[in-house]
Amino acid sequence: MSLRDLALKLAAFEAAIVDGESAELPVAVEDSLAIKDKVDAYGFVLNRLEAIESEYKARADKLSQIAKRLSAAQEQMKQNLKDAMEILGVDEIQGDERRFKLQSAKASVKLVEPGLVPDKFWKTEIVKSLDKEMVSKSPEPVPGTEIVKTKYVREYAVKPGAK
Incomplete structure (x- = not known):
């Protein structure tokens, strides 16, 4: 697959995400890359998506x-x-095409x-919430809870000479 074809598929991928469609990297793009190239391509695509996300957030703001x-x-x-x-001292004001009236709210x-x-005019509200920090630091399991361990992906630049 040529670089031009890869660029076109990447542009279509980005447009699909913006339009709310599939968020899968096209198979043709993945199949054309070796594993090291795939890792770098994923990093490139992630950086592009971050940049696009930032642009849309700025527009939204x-x-x-x-x-x-x-x-x-x-x-x-x-x-x-x-x-x-x-x-x-009036409840209503009118033009040739519009009329406004004061309404009681x-x-x-x-x-x-x-x-x-x-x-008797006061109400008491009791708010009860789980102290998740305390539960997570408890040396023993807390009945009714479960500690859910998660992982996330973090990106790093490869240092020259590092393996």
Whole structure:
């Protein structure tokens, strides 16, 4: 398989991942490589995918910031309409194509003086959670739990002269 063919298959692989399709390295690419080459190819592909992931995360962050600004602008415009209606002393304001009306929302409770609120209006919540750190350090097995040992893959550069 030529380098060009490998590059085309890699590009198709990356596009498939972005489109939510298969995440398997194409068999034709794997079959064309010796084991050492496969290890290096996997490292190369992992680095490429990391770079693409970072790019998409940056785009997502930027889009999220834009969405927040759009939401804030909408809220500010609604507040301006509300302020105008309150200043004019009206419940409704109308243009040629749009009409806005003040609606009553569900009243919210603001806690001003906690010490003055009678006990019957307070609720007690007990949150019980497993201390996983304590369980993992226990010298004896803890009934109802299981220690799950996992492994992960970490990438290193090969040092010249190292085996």
